[in-house]
Amino acid sequence: MTDEADRNAAHKAAMQKLKAEREALMAGKSDETRGLLVVNTGDGKGKSTAAFGTVARALGWGWKVGVVQYIKGKWITGERQFFAKFPDQLTWATMGEGFTWDTQDRARDVAAAEAAWDRSLAMLADPDLNLVLLDELNIALRYDYLDIDKVVEGLMARPWDKHVIITGRNAKPQLIEVADLVTEMTLVKHPFDQGLKAQRGIDF
Secondary structure, three states, rough: OOOOHHHHHHHHHHHHHHHHHHHHHHHOOOOOOOOEEEEEEEEOOHHHHHHHHHHHHHHOOOOEEEEEEEOOOOOOOOOHHHOOOOOOEEEEEEEOOOOOOHHHHHHHHHHHHHHHHHHHHHHHHHOOOOOOEEHHHHHHHHHHOOHHHHHHHHOOOOOOEEEEEEEEEOOOHHHHHHHOOOEOOOOOOOOOHHOOOOOOOOOO
């Protein structure tokens, strides 16, 4: 085994090579900035959590943000209570009627989704908003409460500099195709499977 000095020298040489490769990679990238369409999907937890982390980041830069919640209804969550502290920067619309297994009324769910989409279109068109989060839109699309083609059309017609994040399981292929960034949360282990209910401060 080499001594510590040899290990340090080898590490430095490896990092110098990595830096050169990184600089060459970045040289081929554009400095262009434009609005990104981001999709957080998958069976694992963290889709909305990651999205709200980005909302916090945007607010930190002084951006104005719009949030439309499609499913969660009037459920009190930590994020709603926290982001209520930013009334000058954030517009929040909770439009859902609750989980589909609670409402058990498709016509009502469709009407709620359509109202939420109308609100979403207004936010997408609002020049004052830099970022719009459409929380659980994928769920409304999964149950065909909304026409995916019309949703994609509305998203693609947004101003060129408007960032959008969409969350929820089972993202439609048409949405994935037009997105700039798609992250799939993979379930490895979940406390619910160990008999634990959702916990305040961690899950909501």
